[in-house]
Structures are given as structure tokens and as C-alpha cells.
Amino acid sequence: MKERIRELQKLLTRYNYEYHVEDNPSIPDSEYDKLLHELIELEGKYPEYKTDTSPTVRVGGEILSGFEKVEHSLPMLSLGNAFNEEDLRAFDQRVRNNAGEVTYMCELKIDGLAVSLTYEEGRFTRGATRGDGTVGENITENLRTIHAIPLTVDSDLTFEVRGEAYMPKRSFINLNEKRAEEGKQEFQNPRNAAAGSLRQLDPKLAAARNLSVFLYSVTSPEALDAESQSGALDKLDELGFKTNKERRLMTSIDEVIEYVDYWTTHRSELAYEIDGIVIKVNNLSTQEELGYTVKSPRWAIAYKFPA
Numbered sequence: 001m002k003e004r005i006r007e008l009q010k011l012l013t014r015y016n017y018e019y020h021v022e023d024n025p026s027i028p029d030s031e032y033d034k035l036l037h038e039l040i041e042l043e044g045k046y047p048e049y050k051t052d053t054s055p056t057v058r059v060g061g062e063i064l065s066g067f068e069k070v071e072h073s074l075p076m077l078s079l080g081n082a083f084n085e086e087d088l089r090a091f092d093q094r095v096r097n098n099a100g101e102v103t104y105m106c107e108l109k110i111d112g113l114a115v116s117l118t119y120e121e122g123r124f125t126r127g128a129t130r131g132d133g134t135v136g137e138n139i140t141e142n143l144r145t146i147h148a149i150p151l152t153v154d155s156d157l158t159f160e161v162r163g164e165a166y167m168p169k170r171s172f173i174n175l176n177e178k179r180a181e182e183g184k185q186e187f188q189n190p191r192n193a194a195a196g197s198l199r200q201l202d203p204k205l206a207a208a209r210n211l212s213v214f215l216y217s218v219t220s221p222e223a224l225d226a227e228s229q230s231g232a233l234d235k236l237d238e239l240g241f242k243t244n245k246e247r248r249l250m251t252s253i254d255e256v257i258e259y260v261d262y263w264t265t266h267r268s269e270l271a272y273e274i275d276g277i278v279i280k281v282n283n284l285s286t287q288e289e290l291g292y293t294v295k296s297p298r299w300a301i302a303y304k305f306p307a
């Protein structure tokens with residue numbers, strides 16, 4: 001019986017990755033649900049074989065009485081903003097005055113909730129909100145229910161990844177339709193819906209909200225021996241994390257402005273909401289050279305779309 005449980009745990013973990021990270025399932029949902037219910041039943045009968053990395057934890061565990069405060073290993077920074085082409089050119093000028101010619105990594109700025117995920121010897125052990133940047137809330141149980149977050153990764157390293165949890169537009173529309181039917185107040189936008197979902201004390205409610213995540217940084221890139229932001233993101237892909245595929249490397253601010261203009265007009269085609277574009281110096285040692293102001297990196301800027 002233990003073999004069957006282990007086999008189901010492995011199978012469902014792979015199917016989950018194919019569906020929620022690769023967006024390319026190899027089996028129909030009905031087959032996935034059948035296997036999941038078999039595993040829930042077997043783990044119920046043989047609890048000694050249920051682990052906290054089993055695919056069944058995605059359905060949510062017991063209700064919490066509150067969220068404990070947790071201190072971030074490194075502060076979760078905020079980004080300086082740019083609102084127009086002039087701001088972007090000024091950012092580029094400052095960077096090149098200090099670091100010479102650079103390559104930029106451009107990434108979509110997902111309109112969700114910043115989260116930090118800690119992996120110890122390859123297991124997801126803690127998840128937290130950004131909070132005030134230094135202290136956040138421990139929302140591990142709710143984050144476990146997000147299928148795009150791997151519960152284990154193929155690495156015995158200990159590291160922390162950061163990204164944005166969000167609610168896809170489709171899930172947002174369905175949720176508000178349901179709330180309207182139930183006479184409940186609808187959410188203003190997917191960001192509020194995602195934030196409200198992750199602040200639920202009952203993980204079963206969070207599990208029902210179809211949240212997802214895009215990861216965009218690892219606190220110790222050297223742990224993954226990455227030398228650039230693009231290298232770090234490729235490493236995250238290899239480890240089974242979900243990253244955003246619209247990222248592009250640019251060698252000039254003119255290209256960056258083109259990319260910003262493109263998404264200003266095409267963001268409605270995306271399955272999720274974005275509120276801007278993040279531009280980062282790609283090379284990690286150049287990032288260190290440029291350093292930080294009191295609260296933001298000098299090597300990155302967030303272009304915000306006009307409201």
C-alpha cells in the first residue's frame with residue numbers, strides 16, 4: 001500500500017507541474033481528480049505515509065487562528081518608479097554614468113501580491129507576504145494550495161525565491177459572478193481578490209481561489225550559480241518554478257521603450273493583469289556595483305502604466 005501511495009504522490013506532482021507550470025497537461029482533469037481522490041483516501045487510511053509535500057496538501061488543511069509575523073532574511077525592497085519616456089531615459093543615463101554600457105532585462109510587472117518562498121534542502125518550508133518589507137505574515141498554508149508553487153525542488157540547497165502571487169483574469173470574473181449570485185460584495189480587481197484570498201485563515205478558501213504565481217528573483221543567485229538576472233530566471237525554470245515567459249533582454253533604452261510601448265497597448269491580451277514593466281540591469285555584479293538607495297535598487301526601475 002505504501003508503494004501505491006508513493007506512486008500516486010509522484011504521479012500527481014508531475015501532472016500538477018505539467019498543468020500549472022507548463023500549462024500543458026498530459027491527462028484530462030477527470031483523470032487527475034480520480035487519482036487525487038484515491039490518494040486522499042489512502043492517506044486518510046494510512047496517515048503515516050502522508051507528507052507535507054504530498055499533492056493532497058493543495059486542498060488546504062486546518063483553519064489558522066491568525067498569521068504569525070516573520071522576518072525576511074533580506075528586506076523585500078520596493079522599486080523606484082518611472083512614468084514616461086523621459087524618466088526611463090534618465091534612469092538609463094544614471095546607470096550608464098556609473099556602470100557604462102549595460103544589458104537590461106525587461107519583465108512584466110504582475111498586478112498581484114509580492115510573496116517570498118523559502119526552500120530548505122529542496123522542500124518548500126515557508127511562505128510570507130512582503131508586509132512592510134522587513135516583517136511579513138506567514139501564509140505558508142495558503143501558499144501550499146497554489147498549484148504553481150512546487151512543494152519540492154530537485155536541489156538540496158537552501159534558498160529563497162520571490163515573486164508575485166496573482167489571480168488570473170478568468171478566475172477573477174468567475175469569482176465575482178459567484179459572489180454576485182451569493183449576494184456578497186464583489187472584488188474591485190484581481191489584485192484585491194488575490195490579496196483577500198491569501199489573507200484567508202482557512203486554507204480551504206484560499207485553495208478554492210485558483211491563484212497562481214510568477215517568480216522573478218532568488219535571494220542568493222550565487223546559490224544557483226547565476227551571474228545574471230536572465231541566468232537566475234533560467235535556473236528557476238530548471239528547478240520547476242513558474243516564471244514569466246514575456247521577459248526580454250535589451251541592449252538599449254530605445255529597445256526598452258519599444259517593449260514598454262508594445263505592452264502598454266497589448267496588455268489586455270494577457271490572461272493576467274499587469275500594472276507596468278520592470279527594467280533591471282541584467283548582470284548581477286553590475287547590480288552590486290550600482291547598489292541601493294535607502295529603499296530601492298539603483299539597478300532597477302518600474303515603469304508604471306498610466307492609470
Ligand SMILES: COc1nc2nc(N)nc(N)c2nc1C
Binds near residue numbers: 110216217278
Ligand atoms: C528586484 O526587485 C523586484 N523585482 C521585480 N520584478 C518583477 N518582474 N516584478 C516585480 N514586482 C518586482 N519587484 C521587485 C521589488
